Structure formats: C-alpha cells, structure tokens
Amino acid sequence: MPVPTHVDVLIVGAGISGIGAAWHLRHQSPGRSFLLLDSQREFGGTWRTHRYPGTRSDSDLHTFGYRFKPWPGVPIATAPEILAYLGEVIAENDLARHIRYGITVTAARWSSDAARWTVEFRDGETGATGEITAGFLWMCQGYYRHAQGYTPDFPGMGDFAGRVVHPQTWPEDLDYAGKRVVVIGSGATAATLIPAIADAAAHVTMLQRSPTWFFTRRNADELAETLRGLKVDEAWVHEIMRRKKLRETAEFTRLALEQPDVAKAQLLEAVRAEVGEACDVDRHFTPRYDPWRQRIAFIPDGDMFRAIRSGRASVVTDTVARFERDGVRTGSGELLPADIVVTATGFDLCVFGDIAFSLDGAPLDWAQTVTYRGMMFTGVPNLVWVFGYLRASWTLRADLVGDFVPRLLAHMDARGARSVRPELRAADADMPIGPWIDPENFNPGYLLRGLDKLPKAGAKREWRHTQDYMSEKDEFPAIDLDDPAFVYT
Numbered sequence: 001m002p003v004p005t006h007v008d009v010l011i012v013g014a015g016i017s018g019i020g021a022a023w024h025l026r027h028q029s030p031g032r033s034f035l036l037l038d039s040q041r042e043f044g045g046t047w048r049t050h051r052y053p054g055t056r057s058d059s060d061l062h063t064f065g066y067r068f069k070p071w072p073g074v075p076i077a078t079a080p081e082i083l084a085y086l087g088e089v090i091a092e093n094d095l096a097r098h099i100r101y102g103i104t105v106t107a108a109r110w111s112s113d114a115a116r117w118t119v120e121f122r123d124g125e126t127g128a129t130g131e132i133t134a135g136f137l138w139m140c141q142g143y144y145r146h147a148q149g150y151t152p153d154f155p156g157m158g159d160f161a162g163r164v165v166h167p168q169t170w171p172e173d174l175d176y177a178g179k180r181v182v183v184i185g186s187g188a189t190a191a192t193l194i195p196a197i198a199d200a201a202a203h204v205t206m207l208q209r210s211p212t213w214f215f216t217r218r219n220a221d222e223l224a225e226t227l228r229g230l231k232v233d234e235a236w237v238h239e240i241m242r243r244k245k246l247r248e249t250a251e252f253t254r255l256a257l258e259q260p261d262v263a264k265a266q267l268l269e270a271v272r273a274e275v276g277e278a279c280d281v282d283r284h285f286t287p288r289y290d291p292w293r294q295r296i297a298f299i300p301d302g303d304m305f306r307a308i309r310s311g312r313a314s315v316v317t318d319t320v321a322r323f324e325r326d327g328v329r330t331g332s333g334e335l336l337p338a339d340i341v342v343t344a345t346g347f348d349l350c351v352f353g354d355i356a357f358s359l360d361g362a363p364l365d366w367a368q369t370v371t372y373r374g375m376m377f378t379g380v381p382n383l384v385w386v387f388g389y390l391r392a393s394w395t396l397r398a399d400l401v402g403d404f405v406p407r408l409l410a411h412m413d414a415r416g417a418r419s420v421r422p423e424l425r426a427a428d429a430d431m432p433i434g435p436w437i438d439p440e441n442f443n444p445g446y447l448l449r450g451l452d453k454l455p456k457a458g459a460k461r462e463w464r465h466t467q468d469y470m471s472e473k474d475e476f477p478a479i480d481l482d483d484p485a486f487v488y489t
C-alpha cells in the first residue's frame, strides 16, 4: 500500500509504543487519520530486532502489556509471545491498514506557516524516497539504534580466530553447540542468553567488569493462579495483577532508595539461595552501586544461577585486556578460551531515530530544548515522544502518553489552534536546568554515553521525566492544558 500524502497524526515506529499509540488514537480520537511508519519489515521493534536465544522481557507482562489488553500468561514472556500479543492488538483493532513497513523516516521539517510537518522517508527495499505531511508527530522510535549494538573497541579483536557476535545482530547460522562461549557483560541480555545456550555449549563464561544486581523469583504468581483457578475474568486478573506489581515495584524502589543496605541484603540472600556454593557471591554478584541506579535484571526461576550451579556456566569478574587468537585475555592475565565471544555490551543510544529535524528551516538541536514531562520539548510544536519508564515497565508510560495526546488534540480543536508547543514560563526563568536524567540517580551506560545529545530537564517536576509512574498516573490526567507552559497558535 502506498504512503498517503497527508495524515493528521504520523506515528514513527511500530514497536510496543507505536502500536499502543495507534490503539489510543483509534479509540480516543476516532475520525483522525493516522499512519505508522517503521524501518523494519514487521511490527514489534525491540521484540523483532532481538533474536538471540532466549530473548525475553524482564518486566512482568501485566505492566509491560497494555492496560487495555489482558495478559493471560506467566509474568515473564518470551519475544515470540510478546510479538503474538502485539499481533493480536493489531488484528483486533484493524490497525494493519495504518502501518507501512520498510520505510525509514530520514527528515522532518516543521513549517509554522503551514502548521504541519513535512516528513521525508526512504523505502528500504527500493531505495525510493518520498514525503508525507502530518499535523502532529508521535515519536515512538525508541531510544537505541536497531541496526547495531554498542561494542567497545577491544584491543586485538581482529586476532581472534573465532566469531564475535553482538546479541542485537545474532547470526541465524551461529552454531554454538559444543563450543566454548565467552559472554562479555552481565546485564539482562547476558543473563537471558547464558541459561538459553548453556546446555548446548561446551561451556559459557560470563566475563563482567563489575557485577549487576539481579532479582530472582519463580516465573509465576500465586495470586494470578488463584484468581484464574476461581475463573475470574482475565480483564480483572490483569487489572488486579497490575496493581499488585505496581505496588511491589514502588515498595522495592522506595526500599532501595531509602534503605539500600536492606535492599542489598534481600537481593543477595535470593542469589545465595540459588547459586549455593558454586560461586563467590560477594565477588561476582555484589555490585559497587546501590540497587536501582541501573535497571535490576530479573532472573525467572533462577535459570542463570542454575546454569552456574551445574558447572555449565561460570563467572569471571575482571577487565578485558585484549582478544587473542584463542580467546580473551583478562586484565589479571588469565586466558579465557573461546570459540565464540558474545559482546553483550549494550545499546547504541539513538536520539529521535537519526531523523534530521528542522523548524522553519533551522536545524533542531534537541540538546538545546528542555523537556515537558519527558514527552514534549520547548520550542518544538506538535510533537510528543514516548520514552518509557526505566525502573518500571516502559509501556506504563506509553499508555499515559496515549491518554494525553488525544486529550491535547481535542483541546487544540476546541481552541481552534493549529499548533501547540511547550515553553518555559516567566516563573521558570530561574529554574536550574540539567541533563535529561540525573546520573547520580540512574546511570545505565547507554544513557551516560549519549547524555549530551538528549534534551535537558528542569528542576521542577513538569520539566523533567520523573521516572515516577505512581505519581504521574494521577498527574497526567490532571495536566491543565491551558497552563502558560503550553503555547498555542
């Protein structure tokens, strides 16, 4: 199907945020034309891109799923299960006709005279370029570059006789059966991958510079099982489980921030119970930072710890000195023999989908803008971005923004406005402005590496992404759209 010449709302990205945005428009803003564009061949974003063995969520799907579509499975889901869920949302809401795949947005030019965006795109298959105009841009392009992951430039990589792979670009033909695998990194990706390949591989070594905090628990929930046993409607189970998970997350977050030592002790106790004597927990599983400064990876059913306890996987805490022909030499001089090295070293932050934005002919530098609640940007008209929660499920925010945009569009109609943009108010003149996210508060590597490219945040709540769902779920619906922070033309 060809790309139309104009839509009221253009959604960039058909991952979980973009599909959610489409649902909200369809149900809360009927009559408005909209289109989703995605560079990939199919929907799903993150869940399509990541194809390494065992790819799964580390949030429960009651909160990572949408509020409007019950999740009927166990809390932690595999990528195929998440894709099937998203596919159902598309089918049940007749969204397929609104999506064009294989189309990369390359530029977006705002014209104040026309009060619309002109968006340039390229068809990945034919190379053809085109344009579409849109009254409003709903950016659901995520936060990292899908084409490739982040791999540090390790010395001697060219000398290694085996294969180096990044989980984000996992080769379909990679045969790891009977092979010695070194996985560099210990984030959620490594923790997912290791138990998935440990049985087939000769041995898997997780080489980490420093340890990561892990949660571990059975991948099931007694309350959900009880409710289902009582034949309670799935929509109710979903809502009850959402509330339960949200409360648990909020309580643990508060504990981690207010009593980090208690939180640490709880996490370590669970790890010790799983890993037993198989490894030195103080050395390999006790991070230097407090819990929740980075996302805590969830290990369902302790599967990674079981792989370690069985001896099929082991952990080395050390630096990479260099790659050699037969493996990886650590900083302390040990050679970790390897046939395959997996660099589970993270994402490459990509700000606004590598799209060249301009406003009335002037290039837009996002780092010069201040965010309004982590979704709009000073001086940038008719645009929102879904940047989800990092400590809670991303999708919780996709739904909050999903309720906000139709309300904003209806308010513009009621005012007869063609554009809306946030601007700092006179009362905000002396407000301290800082980075998008406070590196002292939350500091994953991919964000720190790209902090200078991201919009800025202010000291007041409305000028930052607070990462606080429990407050924002009440604050967002109460946003006064006539506040002077919103400038309408």
Ligand SMILES: Cc1cc2nc3c(=O)[nH]c(=O)nc-3n(C[C@H](O)[C@H](O)[C@H](O)COP(=O)(O)OP(=O)(O)OC[C@H]3O[C@@H](n4cnc5c(N)ncnc54)[C@H](O)[C@@H]3O)c2cc1C
Pocket: 012, 013, 014, 015, 016, 017, 018, 037, 038, 039, 040, 044, 045, 046, 047, 050, 055, 056, 057, 058, 059, 060, 064, 103, 104, 105, 106, 140, 141, 142, 143, 144, 146, 189, 352, 353, 354, 355, 386, 388, 389, 392, 393, 394, 395
């Ligand atoms: C393996 C893995 C597991 C994760 N697990 C969780 C979890 O359990 N809980 C959680 O909260 N978060 C998790 N995350 C974070 C996760 O990325 C988000 O939660 C969520 O999936 C992001 O969805 P999204 O739709 O906003 O963006 P994405 O999934 O990144 O999708 C963006 C889409 O936009 C497209 N796109 C980008 N730029 C352009 C462009 N210029 N033109 C056209 N299309 C473009 C991309 O091709 C992509 O399809 C995980 C991430 C990974 C990698």
